[in-house]
Amino acid sequence: MSIVQKIEPAEPADAPEQDLRLVKDRVRVYPMSVKGMVRSFKWEVLAFCLLVYYLLPWLRWDRGPGRPDQAVLVDIWNERMYILGFEFWPQDIYLLAGALILAAFALFMVTSLLGRVWCGYTCPQTVWTDLFLGVERLIEGDRNERIKRDTGPLSWDKIWRKTAKHSIWLFVAFWTGGAWIMYYVDAPTVTCEFWTGTASFQVYFFTGLFTATTYLLAGWAREQVCTYMCPWPRFQAAMLDEQTLTVTYQGWRGEPRGKKHPDETWSGRGDCVDCNACVHVCPTGIDIRDGQQLECIGCGLCIDACNHVMTKLERPNWLITWDNLVRQNAKIKHETVPEIRFLRPRTLIYAAVLVAGAGGMAYAVTNRSELNLIVQRDRAPLFVRLADGTLRNGYTLSIANKKPMARTFQLSLKGMDGAELALPESSGGQASAVDVAAKADTVTDVRVLVRAPSSVHGNVPVSFVLRDTLSGATQEWTSTFLAPSATAE
Amino acid sequence: MPTKIEKDALTGKETTGHDWDGIRELNTPVPRWWLYVWLATIAWGIALFILYPAIPLGRTATAGLLGYTSHGALDKSLRALQAERAPFFDKIEATSLEDIQKDPDLLSVALIAGKSAFANNCSPCHGPSGSGRPGFPNLEDDVWLWGGTLDQIKQTITYGVRSGNPDAHVSDMPHFGADNLLPPDDIQAVADYVSTLYGGQQKGTAPAPASVEAGAKIFGDNCAPCHGDKGQGNPDVGAPRLASATHLYGNDRATIVHQVTLPRQGVMPAWTGRLDDATIKSLALYVHSLGGGQ
Numbered sequence: 001m002s003i004v005q006k007i008e009p010a011e012p013a014d015a016p017e018q019d020l021r022l023v024k025d026r027v028r029v030y031p032m033s034v035k036g037m038v039r040s041f042k043w044e045v046l047a048f049c050l051l052v053y054y055l056l057p058w059l060r061w062d063r064g065p066g067r068p069d070q071a072v073l074v075d076i077w078n079e080r081m082y083i084l085g086f087e088f089w090p091q092d093i094y095l096l097a098g099a100l101i102l103a104a105f106a107l108f109m110v111t112s113l114l115g116r117v118w119c120g121y122t123c124p125q126t127v128w129t130d131l132f133l134g135v136e137r138l139i140e141g142d143r144n145e146r147i148k149r150d151t152g153p154l155s156w157d158k159i160w161r162k163t164a165k166h167s168i169w170l171f172v173a174f175w176t177g178g179a180w181i182m183y184y185v186d187a188p189t190v191t192c193e194f195w196t197g198t199a200s201f202q203v204y205f206f207t208g209l210f211t212a213t214t215y216l217l218a219g220w221a222r223e224q225v226c227t228y229m230c231p232w233p234r235f236q237a238a239m240l241d242e243q244t245l246t247v248t249y250q251g252w253r254g255e256p257r258g259k260k261h262p263d264e265t266w267s268g269r270g271d272c273v274d275c276n277a278c279v280h281v282c283p284t285g286i287d288i289r290d291g292q293q294l295e296c297i298g299c300g301l302c303i304d305a306c307n308h309v310m311t312k313l314e315r316p317n318w319l320i321t322w323d324n325l326v327r328q329n330a331k332i333k334h335e336t337v338p339e340i341r342f343l344r345p346r347t348l349i350y351a352a353v354l355v356a357g358a359g360g361m362a363y364a365v366t367n368r369s370e371l372n373l374i375v376q377r378d379r380a381p382l383f384v385r386l387a388d389g390t391l392r393n394g395y396t397l398s399i400a401n402k403k404p405m406a407r408t409f410q411l412s413l414k415g416m417d418g419a420e421l422a423l424p425e426s427s428g429g430q431a432s433a434v435d436v437a438a439k440a441d442t443v444t445d446v447r448v449l450v451r452a453p454s455s456v457h458g459n460v461p462v463s464f465v466l467r468d469t470l471s472g473a474t475q476e477w478t479s480t481f482l483a484p485s486a487t488a489e
Numbered sequence: 490m491p492t493k494i495e496k497d498a499l500t501g502k503e504t505t506g507h508d509w510d511g512i513r514e515l516n517t518p519v520p521r522w523w524l525y526v527w528l529a530t531i532a533w534g535i536a537l538f539i540l541y542p543a544i545p546l547g548r549t550a551t552a553g554l555l556g557y558t559s560h561g562a563l564d565k566s567l568r569a570l571q572a573e574r575a576p577f578f579d580k581i582e583a584t585s586l587e588d589i590q591k592d593p594d595l596l597s598v599a600l601i602a603g604k605s606a607f608a609n610n611c612s613p614c615h616g617p618s619g620s621g622r623p624g625f626p627n628l629e630d631d632v633w634l635w636g637g638t639l640d641q642i643k644q645t646i647t648y649g650v651r652s653g654n655p656d657a658h659v660s661d662m663p664h665f666g667a668d669n670l671l672p673p674d675d676i677q678a679v680a681d682y683v684s685t686l687y688g689g690q691q692k693g694t695a696p697a698p699a700s701v702e703a704g705a706k707i708f709g710d711n712c713a714p715c716h717g718d719k720g721q722g723n724p725d726v727g728a729p730r731l732a733s734a735t736h737l738y739g740n741d742r743a744t745i746v747h748q749v750t751l752p753r754q755g756v757m758p759a760w761t762g763r764l765d766d767a768t769i770k771s772l773a774l775y776v777h778s779l780g781g782g783q
Contacts, residue, residue, distance in 0.1 A: 381620035389688045389734035424781035
């Protein structure tokens with residue numbers, strides 16, 4: 001039994017209707033308000049996510065004088081990213097790739113265990129659409145009232161309510177776009193600059209851009225983003241199996257469905273009274289009774305709606321519930337219902353990848369070098385012959401000092417006898433080792449000349465050794481010294 | 490055009506009436522938002538025609554209400570760039586070369602400015618990396634015709650060599666062969682002697698000891714006053730160092746004979762008047778940094 005079989009209810013007679021889906025216009029969804037435990041939980045998650053999003057940039061973190069004190073900051077101008085006590089350089093970008101891979105596997109694992117809870121509760125598209133729907137409901141009323149007003153003629157009531165709704169949407173969208181900017185520039189500073197008109201063009205542009213995208217995606221596009229724009233629904237089914245918990249209509253209990261006359265008894269018919277409450281509350285406008293489907297974001301609001309009706313009818317709750325295929329099949333066949341198996345090869349593999357990846361990341365983050373050396377040989381001239389017949393090559397050293405203080409290094413050579421160093425930019429004389437100063441928290445470029453006796457021929461590997469005069473930490477880079485070949489002379 | 494409106498059975502929408510092997514095309518109008526964007530682009534285009542130079546009129550074009558020209562835009566951005574750089578250039582101009590070298594931040598600006606000016610003005614002769622070629626001095630080595638200190642380099646860049654500027658470096662080596670100041674045999678002997686000063690870097694066979702000895706005497710009488718008694722050269726008069734492994738025109742014996750017979754003498758332009766003082770100072774610092782100067 002696989003998920004694919006379940007979503008194949010199409011019979012030949014329905015074929016034209018199936019085809020029609022490809023050409024029909026968008027059917028506007030008017031989700032009805034609903035109360036219940038799922039709805040309450042969803043409001044709580046929404047409030048938590050929004051609070052984190054809006055308030056995180058304001059969290060301070062002392063990093064010492066002259067350095068940003070924002071806990072989470074992606075400082076693009078200065079090519080630094082700060083997360084609490086960690087500072088990342090552009091060279092650490094692979095850690096971002098690692099974090100994204102970890103996030104992907106966490107998503108896979110959660111989906112394989114609990115279905116699309118990411119989509120239903122925490123995806124920004126869901127959170128903001130839910131928020132915007134709440135605003136819409138507050139101003140325009142519930143489902144029936146909204147449908148009636150939208151199909152009715154233009155009236156003063158319609159105009160002011162629509163204006164008010166869009167104004168509040170834009171206001172929320174503006175704060176969303178503005179908060180996004182605060183992750184890239186110091187929040188208090190940019191807020192002050194923004195309102196005094198002194199912020200940079202980029203700040204205004206991106207605030208405007210993210211205001212527009214929030215307004216359009218959460219206000220207008222809504223469920224179309226999930227159905228048509230987002231790739232995740234298209235392949236998330238690959239993470240599901242017969243053990244995955246999904247929002248499930250228990251057909252064996254609900255069918256045959258139908259309107260129930262007050263005098264009718266419950267025997268010989270299903271519990272579903274075809275009230276369509278589950279369809280009306282659905283934010284994507286689908287009928288969960290058709291089974292698991294692409295459009296379903298797994299939010300479970302239909303569960304609240306159905307429980308409400310079942311309570312009124314004095315029937316057991318959970319006609320729509322979270323369950324997996326194995327248990328549902330057992331219930332259909334009146335067999336013993338097995339326990340949900342959370343530990344299975346798929347979830348264990350995801351967990352193993354997560355643990356290994358998180359371990360690797362933790363190691364990589366804590367063992368990043370605070371000193372990096374790259375040596376580039378001058379491309380031309382290949383070598384220079386000096387008056388006394390000795391040979392000289394030029395190199396540029398890039399010293400990345402990731403510490404917040406200036407450091408002095410002793411530079412020496414390894415692997416070539418009689419070679420001497422000089423720093424031409426500061427007119428330093430020849431020596432076997434020279435002192436090099438590296439500025440704090442940046443990359444310092446230093447040009448170095450290496451002089452070798454005329455007895456050197458051909459390509460000679462030579463290593464540059466950089467040693468912190470205080471801590472003794474060393475970095476090495478092996479380059480080449482070029483000299484004319486012995487036969488060329 | 491179809492004579493009667495056909496409707497698609499499935500969707501109830503109008504079709505174009507065209508039929509390709511049973512396939513019919515729905516006559517779906519373009520989306521309203523698309524239409525509005527299209528109209529907006531037309532309005533935008535008309536506004537551009539009015540505000541900016543647009544309609545060609547033979548040799549010229551309509552000027553547009555904003556008075557925009559691409560030359561004007563370039564001038565503006567160049568002026569903005571100069572204004573942005575002015576504080577640094579003013580500081581470079583006001584600071585002595587030695588003091589700039591002690592100020593890492595100012596030095597790095599000067600070196601970048603010098604590198605850029607070098608590529609624009611100096612690299613045609615001295616090469617993009619300053620390594621020169623025969624007749625055009627290598628600036629990366631430690632051989633300096635007119636001295637390799639910061640001030641000497643700045644002096645050379647400012648006034649040039651044989652440039653016609655009254656303060657230019659001028660040296661005039663006698664044409665020992667062309668003007669019959671030395672007989673050809675003596676020139677050969679001097680060449681033999683001078684080649685022994687090359688520290689094993691001369692090209693060609695080793696000269697006969699007798700000829701070297703004779704050459705040494707002729708050298709002492711004729712060449713030593715400028716080139717020094719050991720061929721160490723004299724930057725004050727621009728006399729090249731001969732006791733060296735590297736030479737302006739080459740290391741073979743024929744070059745020595747040529748230079749003694751009819752010396753070639755290069756010209757370098759004076760850059761004062763063409764480049765401002767800050768740029769010349771930046772150039773001096775950059776050239777000095779290539780090989781460490783003297």
